[in-house]
Amino acid sequence: MSTTSTTSTQSVYGIGSALTSSTSGSSSSSANIASSLDANSFMKLFLTELQNQDPTNPMESYQLAAQLAQFTTVEQLSQANTYLNNLQQYSADINNGEISSLVGKEVTAQTSELDVSSGSVSELDYTLPGSATVTITIKDSNGNKINTLDLGTQSAGSYTVPWTGKNSSGSTVSDGAYTCTVTAVTSNGVTSTVQPTVTGEVYSCNLGNSPPTYTLTGPNGIQVKVSNISGVTSQSSTN
Numbered sequence: 001m002s003t004t005s006t007t008s009t010q011s012v013y014g015i016g017s018a019l020t021s022s023t024s025g026s027s028s029s030s031a032n033i034a035s036s037l038d039a040n041s042f043m044k045l046f047l048t049e050l051q052n053q054d055p056t057n058p059m060e061s062y063q064l065a066a067q068l069a070q071f072t073t074v075e076q077l078s079q080a081n082t083y084l085n086n087l088q089q090y091s092a093d094i095n096n097g098e099i100s101s102l103v104g105k106e107v108t109a110q111t112s113e114l115d116v117s118s119g120s121v122s123e124l125d126y127t128l129p130g131s132a133t134v135t136i137t138i139k140d141s142n143g144n145k146i147n148t149l150d151l152g153t154q155s156a157g158s159y160t161v162p163w164t165g166k167n168s169s170g171s172t173v174s175d176g177a178y179t180c181t182v183t184a185v186t187s188n189g190v191t192s193t194v195q196p197t198v199t200g201e202v203y204s205c206n207l208g209n210s211p212p213t214y215t216l217t218g219p220n221g222i223q224v225k226v227s228n229i230s231g232v233t234s235q236s237s238t239n
Helices: 004-011 023-036 039-051 063-100
Strands: 107-111 113-117 125-129 132-137 145-154 158-159 174-183 191-194 196-205 213-216 223-225 229-235
Touching: 107 213, 107 223, 125 196, 158 196
Parallel strands: none
Antiparallel strands: 107 196, 107 229, 113 174, 125 158, 132 145, 132 174, 174 191, 196 213, 213 223
16 A cells, blocks of 8 residues: 555544554654544444555554554543543442431531621630640631720630630720631740630531531531541430
8 A cells, every 4th residue: 555545544433543563653743643532433443544545565563463452541541541541430429328317416627717697606626735824815707806996814725715706995896707816835835826716516518518528516617627626525316
């Protein structure tokens, strides 16, 4: 067969750049084709290539082996990708089941969020590992400072954030979400930020959020990330 016959046959199969029997172009062309064709299409094209090769310059055996090896590699990678996708979905199903299992249980989670509703402030706790001077800064959802609570020196132990929902002028703030930062300074001048926590019954899990979250204490309660759960303390007697 002539070179013209080879090119026309390849065009029938929709190949943009014709396969050639040259040593320099054979490997790269085969890799591109193998990545875009399934097994049946590749073998059909491969046999057509053999039938229409230039009889005066036939393809060397190592070129044939190279093309087959490249296609085999692509096929194996494609299968591995399918297996990984199935494994990922299986793992997600298991994970979602485990997340849902905490609904109705009382948990402790790390969060800096305070929720104000009808003037009532949700409860946040913090624990001091040692004696320190404590300052709590309250900010709104835009990051504006609302109030600063200077609590003086506190001994090691657990405490509740004593914010009553008022700004620095003594006025009650609007309902919504606020954040607090607990800063502790030891007697030798070491400053650290203490992570507050919230404890409450898991009302619902929100798997559609990224990352998934829990809503605590009720439909309008604080939302915490699943990854921020630090402990499960008990199961509600009403569940």
